[in-house]
Amino acid sequence: MTRAPRRSVAVTVVAAATAFELATSAGCAGRASARPSNDLLIVGYDREPDTLNRFSTHILEDIQTCIVEGLTTTDEQMRVVPLLATEVPTPENGGVRLRDDGGMDVVWKLRPGVKWHDDAPFTSADVKFTVDAINGPNYNPESTDGFDRISGVDTPDPLTAVVHYKEIYAPYDIQFIRGALPKHLLEGRDIDRAQDYNRNPLGTGPYRVAEWKSGEYILLERVAHYWQGDEYPKIRRLLFKFVANTNTRINQLKNGEVHVVALAPWDKYREMTAIPSVVVARTRGNAYEHVTLNERQFPPFADVRVRRALIAALDRELYARTILDGLAPVADGPIQPLSWAYTDRIARYRFDPAKARVLLDEAGWTPGPDGIRRREGRRLAFTLVTQAGYAIRESMAQAIERQLRDVGVDVTVDLKDGTALSAVWFEGRFDAMLHWWQMPSDPELTTFFAADRTPPAGRNINYFRDDELTRILYASDRTVDRATRKALLGRAQAIIADAVPEIPLYSVTRLDAVPAALAHFRGNPTNTGIFWNVHEWEIK
Amino acid sequence: MIRFVARRCLQSIPLLVVVSALVFVLIHAAPGGPLAVYLANPNVRPEDIERLRRALGLDRPLWQQYGAWLWAFVRGDWGYSFSDGRPVVVRIVERIPATLELVGASLSCAIVLAMPAGVLAAVRRGRWVDRLATLLSMAGISLPAFWFGLLLQLIFAVTLGWLPSSGRATPGGGDFADHLRHLLLPTAVLAIVLASGWSRYLRGSMIDILSLPFIVASRARGVPASRVVLRHALRNALGPLIAIVTVDAALLVSGAVVTESVFAWPGLGSLFTEALARRDYTVLMALLMLSSTAVVAFNVAADLVHALIDPRVTAS
Numbered sequence: 087m088t089r090a091p092r093r094s095v096a097v098t099v100v101a102a103a104t105a106f107e108l109a110t111s112a113g114c115a116g117r118a119s120a121r122p123s124n125d126l127l128i129v130g131y132d133r134e135p136d137t138l139n140r141f142s143t144h145i146l147e148d149i150q151t152c153i154v155e156g157l158t159t160t161d162e163q164m165r166v167v168p169l170l171a172t173e174v175p176t177p178e179n180g181g182v183r184l185r186d187d188g189g190m191d192v193v194w195k196l197r198p199g200v201k202w203h204d205d206a207p208f209t210s211a212d213v214k215f216t217v218d219a220i221n222g223p224n225y226n227p228e229s230t231d232g233f234d235r236i237s238g239v240d241t242p243d244p245l246t247a248v249v250h251y252k253e254i255y256a257p258y259d260i261q262f263i264r265g266a267l268p269k270h271l272l273e274g275r276d277i278d279r280a281q282d283y284n285r286n287p288l289g290t291g292p293y294r295v296a297e298w299k300s301g302e303y304i305l306l307e308r309v310a311h312y313w314q315g316d317e318y319p320k321i322r323r324l325l326f327k328f329v330a331n332t333n334t335r336i337n338q339l340k341n342g343e344v345h346v347v348a349l350a351p352w353d354k355y356r357e358m359t360a361i362p363s364v365v366v367a368r369t370r371g372n373a374y375e376h377v378t379l380n381e382r383q384f385p386p387f388a389d390v391r392v393r394r395a396l397i398a399a400l401d402r403e404l405y406a407r408t409i410l411d412g413l414a415p416v417a418d419g420p421i422q423p424l425s426w427a428y429t430d431r432i433a434r435y436r437f438d439p440a441k442a443r444v445l446l447d448e449a450g451w452t453p454g455p456d457g458i459r460r461r462e463g464r465r466l467a468f469t470l471v472t473q474a475g476y477a478i479r480e481s482m483a484q485a486i487e488r489q490l491r492d493v494g495v496d497v498t499v500d501l502k503d504g505t506a507l508s509a510v511w512f513e514g515r516f517d518a519m520l521h522w523w524q525m526p527s528d529p530e531l532t533t534f535f536a537a538d539r540t541p542p543a544g545r546n547i548n549y550f551r552d553d554e555l556t557r558i559l560y561a562s563d564r565t566v567d568r569a570t571r572k573a574l575l576g577r578a579q580a581i582i583a584d585a586v587p588e589i590p591l592y593s594v595t596r597l598d599a600v601p602a603a604l605a606h607f608r609g610n611p612t613n614t615g616i617f618w619n620v621h622e623w624e625i626k
Numbered sequence: 627m628i629r630f631v632a633r634r635c636l637q638s639i640p641l642l643v644v645v646s647a648l649v650f651v652l653i654h655a656a657p658g659g660p661l662a663v664y665l666a667n668p669n670v671r672p673e674d675i676e677r678l679r680r681a682l683g684l685d686r687p688l689w690q691q692y693g694a695w696l697w698a699f700v701r702g703d704w705g706y707s708f709s710d711g712r713p714v715v716v717r718i719v720e721r722i723p724a725t726l727e728l729v730g731a732s733l734s735c736a737i738v739l740a741m742p743a744g745v746l747a748a749v750r751r752g753r754w755v756d757r758l759a760t761l762l763s764m765a766g767i768s769l770p771a772f773w774f775g776l777l778l779q780l781i782f783a784v785t786l787g788w789l790p791s792s793g794r795a796t797p798g799g800g801d802f803a804d805h806l807r808h809l810l811l812p813t814a815v816l817a818i819v820l821a822s823g824w825s826r827y828l829r830g831s832m833i834d835i836l837s838l839p840f841i842v843a844s845r846a847r848g849v850p851a852s853r854v855v856l857r858h859a860l861r862n863a864l865g866p867l868i869a870i871v872t873v874d875a876a877l878l879v880s881g882a883v884v885t886e887s888v889f890a891w892p893g894l895g896s897l898f899t900e901a902l903a904r905r906d907y908t909v910l911m912a913l914l915m916l917s918s919t920a921v922v923a924f925n926v927a928a929d930l931v932h933a934l935i936d937p938r939v940t941a942s
Binding site for chain 1: 656657658659662663664665666667668669670671672673674675677678681706707709710711712717720721724772776779780783784787790791792793794797798887888889890892893896897899900903904905
């Protein structure tokens with residue numbers, strides 16, 4: 087009665103064992119993992135870029151950075167340094183000239199001998215074409231910020247581009263950090279639909295796209311005769327593998343299927359440091375995690391005593407030691423120590439729950455029967471929204487909820503997915519939000535704190551209003567004198583620290599897992615990413 | 627049979643239109659949108675957001691957007707992806723081979739596992755074979771796919787180093803054995819999860835049928851046991867299983883979302899995850915319509931297969 091089923095089981099087992107043997111024996115002969123070498127370095131990436139056109143996206147600039155170079159870039163200290171330009175224009179070197187009509191001219195001197203990957207020369211005509219394309223009606227770049235203040239570009243010779251601004255624009259030095267569009271390839275074309283360029287951009291950088299397999303990887307190969315020297319880049323091929331799942335990415339790092347994990351999650355730090363062939367580079371970042379206090383949505387936040395009470399009730403040093411595992415220092419404001427505009431001459435708030443209670447008492451919020459403070463019948467209760475699926479942030483939200491409850495403030499944590507969160511904050515439909523800003527290398531604060539820059543006009547999602555601060559911030563945007571600007575931004579930081587429009591928590595440290603044998607890795611705290619000097623990287 | 631298929635296809639058209647309208651409204655009602663990704667970038671100003679909104683046609687009333695999408699869709703114009711600007715058809719077609727590969731392998735393996743497990747458990751009801759099959763199938767049903775996948779990765783990729791942890795092939799190529807190695811782990815996860823459920827259904831059906839009078843009569847007439855089980859009982863027990871297999875297959879065709887994510891498998895499931903995160907409306911609509919169509923088509927196919935296996939059932 088059971089003979090036939092037994093046979094089928096036996097056949098199944100034999101077939102499965104044969105398939106497994108075939109697969110695993112093949113695996114032993116040639117494992118998917120390979121040691122990092124100067125022939126191939128494999129990077130594990132959390133998602134696939136939508137385009138490699140640097141003007142169409144700000145996401146995952148790492149790959150683009152290897153291909154398309156800017157006139158300037160930012161180094162590991164967040165300094166703006168020349169790349170395709172011979173120098174960074176400044177008032178001192180005559181590269182920036184203020185005009186009587188309130189505008190300014192910036193003279194970009196281009197490096198001679200630089201060629202696009204198709205051997206066409208890189209010239210000032212490409213710079214002018216880029217400005218015209220971005221300001222023109224036929225292309226939809228991600229952002230026109232800064233470009234829309236340009237009235238025109240003159241090209242007196244192939245290596246000089248004179249950019250005329252309608253008004254003084256302080257971050258002019260990073261205007262062309264994303265490079266330029268090749269005029270000879272894109273002129274007269276619909277750039278939004280130019281998939282040959284958008285998926286395989288023509289650049290001047292050390293690498294070009296060899297293959298883009300959707301959903302799987304992008305393979306870059308070195309270009310011959312790179313302008314920085316024929317010996318560069320040292321590594322022949324870079325492979326960017328798209329592995330969305332964090333655990334899988336770390337597993338691949340462990341067994342050598344990937345060699346680099348950029349922007350590694352903090353909760354995996356200890357796991358990664360245990361991998362012998364890997365070092366985890368820690369780069370002090372330019373982003374800061376904070377709690378935004380939306381004064382429009384939750385009016386009690388408009389009282390500075392309440393805001394100061396909230397920051398005093400939170401033991402941020404404890405968070406840094408425990409939740410953050412000592413990886414990130416406490417932040418005291420929006421400008422981080424790496425920036426030239428940073429000042430430490432500002433008010434600092436230590437953990438002092440007794441003081442928090444006194445401040446809340448002074449503000450008229452007295453403890454109710456349930457321990458939560460009340461004023462005029464209203465409970466001091468708000469919702470803290472933050473991103474779901476982000477372990478550190480979820481833990482931080484729980485700690486905040488617990489410590490604020492100790493001083494009589496009721497917090498409800500609301501977790502949302504990243505896309506939903508973006509929509510909520512842009513419309514100002516939240517009480518408080520735990521998130522970070524990745525600040526540009528230029529320390530402009532206007533969009534975050536000027537009174538007239540609340541959504542949709544800007545990113546002042548605290549809905550904070552301080553007329554003196556607004557005046558100072560706009561003044562700082564309208565000067566290119568570094569000393570004057572530093573003084574203005576120093577004063578702005580002091581006002582912000584004093585008024586506590588938001589609760590700064592910690593300065594974000596960037597973690598990148600790289601091979602221990604990798605030489606000349608220098609890291610980078612900005613959106614430029616760690617590959618800004620990839621041509622120097624070498625496996626020793 | 628042709629009339630039957632034609633009638634079912636015609637019946638499905640209004641259903642698909644209603645589904646498309648519902649899906650369209652639901653997608654647009656989800657918080658965030660295709661432009662949400664830009665909002666976190668301080669350099670993208672409100673003017674840029676409005677410009678991009680107009681460029682994507684999101685400034686029009688929802689009913690106009692739906693009408694334009696439907697009219698274009700039925701003419702074969704599936705539009706362009708909001709995130710990378712490429713034609714939606716291209717984005718979907720390039721992912722189909724990976725999905726078919728994974729689905730085909732998983733379904734085949736699941737059937738190979740489920741059939742003997744279900745039959746044996748029913749024939750040896752209450753004995754150790756039945757208890758073991760029950761234990762394993764309950765474990766398979768209970769294990770979350772993402773956890774099971776990571777567990778297999780840890781064992782076979784990280785600890786033993788026998789298999790790659792993810793991907794479809796070694797970048798730059800890979801021979802048949804390389805493809806097979808990459809296919810093993812995701813297939814194992816899907817096949818074991820599917821087979822666990824299917825074997826329980828088959829066991830239940832077989833037990834019911836083995837107790838029917840015609841089986842008792844067959845045995846009394848001296849028909850060999852294997853013939854009774856495989857030709858009489860199993861054939862009759864396959865009907866419910868076919869219905870379940872086809873529904874599962876239809877869902878898998880539209881993407882094994884979790885498994886593809888864990889194993890970085892470049893199929894439709896991964897595309898769906900990406901499109902959902904970016905609120906890429908055009909890609910999402912196309913994928914969901916593909917999924918709905920697959921469910922309808924597989925149900926028709928199930929009816930036809932059922933009719934072929936069981937002469938009591940006719941396609942008409």
